Amino acid sequence: MLQRDMSAQNDASKEFVLAGSLEELKAKGRLVVHGRHRPILVIYDRGRVFALDNRCPHMGFPLERGSVEDGILTCHWHHARFDLESGCTFDLWADDVPICPVEVRNGDVWVKTTFDHADPTAHWRSRLADGLAHDLGLVIAKAVHGQLADEVAQADIVRQVALFGAQNRDGWGVGLTILTALANLLSALPEEEAYLALFHGARRVAADCDGEAPRRERAPLGSRPDPAALKRWLRRWTNVRHREAAERTLLTAIAAGASPAVLADALLAADTERAFADSGHSLDFINKAFECLDLIGWEHASAVLPTVVGQLVTARGAEESTAWRQPIDLVALCEEAASQLPELFAAGRGVHGWSDHAALARELLGDDPARIVDALKAAIRAGAAPADLGRSLAYAAALRVARFGNANEHADWEAAHHVFTYANAVHQMLKRMGIANTDSHAVRAVLHGAMALYLARYLNVPPARIPGEGGERLDDLPADAEMIRAALLDAFDRQRQVDLAARLVARHLTLGHPPQALIATLARAVLREDAGFHAYQMLEAGVRQFTAWGDTDEGRHILIAVVRYLAAHSPTERAALQTADIAQRLMRGGELHQEAGAS
Numbered sequence: 001m002l003q004r005d006m007s008a009q010n011d012a013s014k015e016f017v018l019a020g021s022l023e024e025l026k027a028k029g030r031l032v033v034h035g036r037h038r039p040i041l042v043i044y045d046r047g048r049v050f051a052l053d054n055r056c057p058h059m060g061f062p063l064e065r066g067s068v069e070d071g072i073l074t075c076h077w078h079h080a081r082f083d084l085e086s087g088c089t090f091d092l093w094a095d096d097v098p099i100c101p102v103e104v105r106n107g108d109v110w111v112k113t114t115f116d117h118a119d120p121t122a123h124w125r126s127r128l129a130d131g132l133a134h135d136l137g138l139v140i141a142k143a144v145h146g147q148l149a150d151e152v153a154q155a156d157i158v159r160q161v162a163l164f165g166a167q168n169r170d171g172w173g174v175g176l177t178i179l180t181a182l183a184n185l186l187s188a189l190p191e192e193e194a195y196l197a198l199f200h201g202a203r204r205v206a207a208d209c210d211g212e213a214p215r216r217e218r219a220p221l222g223s224r225p226d227p228a229a230l231k232r233w234l235r236r237w238t239n240v241r242h243r244e245a246a247e248r249t250l251l252t253a254i255a256a257g258a259s260p261a262v263l264a265d266a267l268l269a270a271d272t273e274r275a276f277a278d279s280g281h282s283l284d285f286i287n288k289a290f291e292c293l294d295l296i297g298w299e300h301a302s303a304v305l306p307t308v309v310g311q312l313v314t315a316r317g318a319e320e321s322t323a324w325r326q327p328i329d330l331v332a333l334c335e336e337a338a339s340q341l342p343e344l345f346a347a348g349r350g351v352h353g354w355s356d357h358a359a360l361a362r363e364l365l366g367d368d369p370a371r372i373v374d375a376l377k378a379a380i381r382a383g384a385a386p387a388d389l390g391r392s393l394a395y396a397a398a399l400r401v402a403r404f405g406n407a408n409e410h411a412d413w414e415a416a417h418h419v420f421t422y423a424n425a426v427h428q429m430l431k432r433m434g435i436a437n438t439d440s441h442a443v444r445a446v447l448h449g450a451m452a453l454y455l456a457r458y459l460n461v462p463p464a465r466i467p468g469e470g471g472e473r474l475d476d477l478p479a480d481a482e483m484i485r486a487a488l489l490d491a492f493d494r495q496r497q498v499d500l501a502a503r504l505v506a507r508h509l510t511l512g513h514p515p516q517a518l519i520a521t522l523a524r525a526v527l528r529e530d531a532g533f534h535a536y537q538m539l540e541a542g543v544r545q546f547t548a549w550g551d552t553d554e555g556r557h558i559l560i561a562v563v564r565y566l567a568a569h570s571p572t573e574r575a576a577l578q579t580a581d582i583a584q585r586l587m588r589g590g591e592l593h594q595e596a597g598a599s
C-alpha cells in the first residue's frame, strides 16, 4: 500500500493535499494520505474517487485493509459495512465513518484533510440522540466527547440525556438515577473524569430505554385546588395504587406553580404512606428526580417529576414483611411516634442551636427500637429540625457501612448500602423542604430509616475496626498524598482489598491532605469500572454526606464507608472504559493501529 506524507505539497488554500495521480490511484485502487490529524484513505471505485478516515469508526482498524464491492466498504476486523459515498454505516454499532471532500484536478487527486462539520454542536447533539435511541455506547461516547470539545456546557449534555430518558421509558429508572448521581459530582471532577461520568450516565439511560415503550403524557386537571388538597389526594391515590390519578394530581400541582419545597413535601408524604418502600429505592428515585431538575432546570418539571409516580404507587412497603412485624412491630412503633410528631415539633420550635448530630447518630445505632424512637423524640423536643434528624440518620447509616464486618456474606453489602442511600435521600429531601413545609407525614421517612438501620444491626456483628481512630498513624503506609492515592487505585485493581483501601483513605485524611483530590480519586476508581448501580449511589451519597461534615472524624468515617463498599465491588472487566477510550482516541486523531496500517 502506497502511503504519502504530503505536508510539503499543500496547494495555495492549504486545505487540500495532493494524494497522487489519478492513474496511480486507478492502478492501485487505493492510497493512504497522512492528514494533519488522521490518515485518509482514498479509493477509486467504478470511475469515482472517494476519501474517508482510514480508521474504522468502530475500533480504528485501518480501512485500507478492507474490501470494496458494489459501493460498500467492509472493514475486515469486525466486518462493519459502510456506504462508500456517504460513509454511513449499515451496522449501527460501528458508527458512520467520516468522509472528506476529494477533487480531481488536471489528472491529480486532491483531498481536503479536515473533517469539519458545518455546525459541530448540532452534529454532536444529533449523534447523541442517535446513540441514545439505539443504545450505541461508542456513538454516545463520541457524541459526549464531541460536545465537550465544542465547549457545550456539561449541564446541557445532562439535560439532553435526562429528557431522552424521561420521554423514552415509562418511568424513572436506574439509568436516570446514575446520570443524576454522576452529574451531581461533575463539579468535583477533572476533565477526563467528567467525560467518563457523562458517558456512563448517558449509556446507562440508553440501556434503560432500550426496547421500552415511550412514556405517554398525561394532563393536569382543569382546576387549581389548594396545595393541602393536592397533597391529601396524592396520599390517597398512592394508598389505592391509582397511578393516573396520582400523576394528574402531581401535574396539577406543577401547573399551579407549586415550589420544589411544596412538591417535595407532597411526594415525601405520599411515599411514606408505606414504610421504606421498595427497600428505599422509591424515595431515592424521587429525590434524584428533584436533583435532576436542579441540574437541568425546573421548567422541565412536568416532563420529569411524573416519571416517579409509577414506582411510588406500586412500591411494596416494609409493613408487608415479617421482619418489620415480628418479634417487634416496628410499623406500629413508627405510626405511634408519627402521631406525636406535631406536638413534639411544637415543643421544640422555640429552641435553637441543636447540634448533637453525632450523638444522636450513635443512639440510632442502638439495639432497642423503642429507645431509638425515644432518642429521635428527645432530639425534636430539644430543637432538632427535620433536616437535622436526616443528617444524623445518614451518618449513622454510613457508620453501618464503615463497620460492615468482613465475615458477612458479600450480598449483605447491599443491605447496608440501601439504608445509607435511603438516609441520604431523606436528608436531602428534608433539607429541600425546609422547616416551613415539613409536617409529620414527611418526617415518617426518618422513623422508617431508623428502623431499617436497626434491622441491619447484624451487619456490624462483629464490627470492623475503623482505621485512624484514637490517633492511629498508619505509618506503614506512604505519607505522600499522590503515593497514597496511587496505592488506593492499585488496591482497586485487586479483589478483597476492603481494609487496605479504608486504611489508605484514613491515612490520606489524618495527614491533612486535601479531601477533594481523594474524592476525585474515588470517582476515578468508580468511573473506570463497569460499576453497578449501587456503586454510583454510594459514591455520590458519600460525597454529599462528607460535604455536610467536612474534614472531620465523621467526614472521615463517611469516606471510609464509601471506599470499603467500592473496594468490595472492584475490579470489574472495565469494558465500558475501553469503549470510552477508543472513542476518545478516534476523536483526538492519530492512528490507533499504526503497525497494522504500515505498508
Ligand code: FES
Binding pocket: 056, 057, 058, 059, 060, 061, 075, 076, 077, 078, 079, 080, 094
Ligand atoms: S468493524 Fe472495523 S474495527 Fe471493528
